[in-house]
Amino acid sequence: MTKNPTAAILIIGNEILSGRTQDINVQFIARRLAERGILLTEVRVIPDVAARIVGAVNELRAAYDMLFTTGGIGPTHDDITSECIAAAFGVPWEVHEETDRIMHAAMGERYNAARQRMATMPRGAVPITCEASLAPGFSVGNVHVMAGVPRIMQAQFASLEPSLPQGTPIAMRAVHGMGLLEGGIAAGLGEIQDRFAGTDLGSYPFRRGEVGGVAIVAKGTDVPALEAAIMQATALIAAQGVTPVQGEPPPAA
Known part of the structure; x- marks a missing residue:
């Protein structure tokens, strides 16, 4: 019997730890992974602190076949997940040209430096696009980075799902x-x-x-x-x- 792939979820955001926002993403991801036969083995919640994000990403991506992160890829100063993923992989954090072009064309004059952060990714990242948001998530290596907003995360996961490995359904x-x-x-x-x-x-x-x-x-x-x-x-x-x-x-x- 083929061994079931393993996974972890890393939830990033002070708003979860403070109790201001209730996480509902884990339940959604867990159920969808079980349907594909992917064993969710660990869930971790950490603050918007660069060293903590880099350390957790490197630990979890080495321990499991895949890592899913939610949160911290918006336009504000505390949305630091994307640049931390780049640091974890030791690659530059740079504007993804195709995403930048699409977002600029859609937003026009509203496309400012803050919004361009959402088109900035680790070098080599593959965007996770969906209809729910102009700004994509992305995959790099075995790490899949998605939004914290549930409706956007769910749409991004649906887009990513066909490319994920499968095991015996749980x-x-x-x-x-x-x-x-x-x-x-x-x-x-x-x-x-x-x-x-x-x-x-x-x-x-x-x-x-x-x-x-x-x-x-x-x-x-x-x-x-x-x-x-x-x-x-x-x-x-x-x-x-x-x-x-x-x-x-x-x-x-």
């Missing part, structure tokens, strides 16, 4: 029970995990109104093993006197 199966307590199933769940070592088995408490419960989720590339593990988890829930329900619980109202 599937998921789930079962949950209202009124179930984690403490009552912990030992039994551990035994199931031992029997299905190649499956990632987790338990996730939730609350719906006045009643709580637990969802058990199995993830992996071996679908028969996932289904067998969930069948045993279903029996484990039933043994607690709780009615098991296939799938994850409905969203909180």
Whole structure:
């Protein structure tokens, strides 16, 4: 069986760390990577500090088959991701002529030095273009640099996606029970995990109104093993006197 490619996500931006902005990009990227059989192994959030960005990029691009970054490629003084990627690769940060021409033609007199920053990339970078934004992301080596704004990031990812490697799709199966307590199933769940070592088995408490419960989720590339593990988890829930329900619980109202 072909080994599944691995990936990490690097979220860059003080606004995430301050709590001012809630990140929703990780969930989107994680789900799309799973569909392609790419194992998301690490997610890291760092500030707009050049040394931190350069260090994290070099560490993560060496550790995984690919690295996705979000944030920090806009026109303002704190958008320093692009130049930091250039520093990480040891190449010049320079105006990408084709992108510069396209943006200048579209913006005319509004195309100033600040906006030209968004057409400036590491030498050798390949733009990630999309309909949602005139300013592109870019790829260099195994690093894919995208915007932090979710709608733009999603469009850029959709543009990039066909070029990404594929592995065995990562599937998921789930079962949950209202009124179930984690403490009552912990030992039994551990035994199931031992029997299905190649499956990632987790338990996730939730609350719906006045009643709580637990969802058990199995993830992996071996679908028969996932289904067998969930069948045993279903029996484990039933043994607690709780009615098991296939799938994850409905969203909180």
